[in-house]
Amino acid sequence: MTESLLTITDLSIDSLRDGTRRRIVEGFNLSVRAGEIYGLVGESGSGKSISMMASVGLAAQGLDVRSGTVNFGTRRFAASDQKSLRGNLSHGVSLLFQNAKGALNPFITVGKQVERVLRRRRRSDIQGELKELFRVVGLNYADLGRKYPHQVSGGQAQRVAMACALATEPALLIADEPTTALDVTTEREMLRFLASICRQRNMAVVLIAHNLSLVSEYCSSLSILHAGQVVETGNLAPIFAEPLHPYTQGLIAAVPDVDSPRELVPLIGSVWGGSSELDRCRFSHRCPHAMPRCERRIPPAVKRDGREVHCVLYEQEVSA
Numbered sequence: 649m650t651e652s653l654l655t656i657t658d659l660s661i662d663s664l665r666d667g668t669r670r671r672i673v674e675g676f677n678l679s680v681r682a683g684e685i686y687g688l689v690g691e692s693g694s695g696k697s698i699s700m701m702a703s704v705g706l707a708a709q710g711l712d713v714r715s716g717t718v719n720f721g722t723r724r725f726a727a728s729d730q731k732s733l734r735g736n737l738s739h740g741v742s743l744l745f746q747n748a749k750g751a752l753n754p755f756i757t758v759g760k761q762v763e764r765v766l767r768r769r770r771r772s773d774i775q776g777e778l779k780e781l782f783r784v785v786g787l788n789y790a791d792l793g794r795k796y797p798h799q800v801s802g803g804q805a806q807r808v809a810m811a812c813a814l815a816t817e818p819a820l821l822i823a824d825e826p827t828t829a830l831d832v833t834t835e836r837e838m839l840r841f842l843a844s845i846c847r848q849r850n851m852a853v854v855l856i857a858h859n860l861s862l863v864s865e866y867c868s869s870l871s872i873l874h875a876g877q878v879v880e881t882g883n884l885a886p887i888f889a890e891p892l893h894p895y896t897q898g899l900i901a902a903v904p905d906v907d908s909p910r911e912l913v914p915l916i917g918s919v920w921g922g923s924s925e926l927d928r929c930r931f932s933h934r935c936p937h938a939m940p941r942c943e944r945r946i947p948p949a950v951k952r953d954g955r956e957v958h959c960v961l962y963e964q965e966v967s968a
């Protein structure tokens with residue numbers, strides 16, 4: 649098996665707002681191999697983007713990275729040293745966000761924006777590489793290179809953003825809900841394209857998403873987050889075949905299946921509707937199996953079928 653390209657271990661992040669310290673990510677772990685598309689799934693506010701941004705040195709103001717280590721290739725960093733992470737990972741990691749038109753400069757043609765990224769890498773044949781990069785992302789430079797962001801479609805803007813991301817030849821791409829602003833057809837097209845680029849370049853992708861069915865089509869492994877805690881992680885197939893954590897079960901039960909239609913079961917409550925205290929399962933206010941011991945401590949990780957689940961229902965298996 650290929651060795652891990654990015655390993656995040658025991659990442660914990662506090663929010664410091666209105667004079668109050670609150671733990672918003674607790675013990676986050678993740679391991680991505682070269683060439684793999686790894687899904688990071690959870691509802692809005694579950695800590696997906698915050699965790700990934702902090703792991704590359706881009707924790708937002710008002711956040712305090714309390715603990716954790718980041719291994720990238722053979723290098724190891726303390727997650728709390730955001731400056732060092734930023735400085736060292738900026739050449740190996742690219743980011744792709746959901747609102748490509750918003751991310752592009754409206755006053756500069758799309759060709760110029762990709763060219764600027766190429767120039768930072770001090771290329772020799774900039775124009776040749778620029779045209780090739782447009783071709784790689786499925787765009788014609790002659791048609792689109794001199795257009796401004798408002799003159800291209802949402803799908804084309806996302807491909808331009810992708811060209812900017814690929815111009816640095818990253819080993820890892822963090823794609824944060826990259827298709828949320830696109831229509832369904834363009835979304836599928838974009839993800840198929842991302843998967844093929846990933847294969848061609850042996851580039852790893854962390855695909856941050858709230859859409860579980862989308863992730864199931866493109867990812868080989870995934871982690872599911874709820875309220876800043878990873879609840880289940882591992883290979884995609886066994887998780888979909890037999891979800892163990894009640895939150896994973898709830899997410900899968902809420903996904904429509906066109907091949908065998910069934911009644912959808914919505915998840916009740918919201919991510920932060922319960923207590924934000926540390927030493928408990930943060931899903932207990934939404935869980936149909938909750939019991940008093942769920943609120944006494946963080947559920948331990950249980951290994952089963954090549955994955956990890958954090959729930960007291962499987963606790964006996966820890967000592968077994």
Ligand code: SF4
Binds near residue numbers: 893931932933937939
């Ligand atoms: S630890 Fe308890 S509350 Fe949390 S998911 Fe498991 S059974 Fe539900």
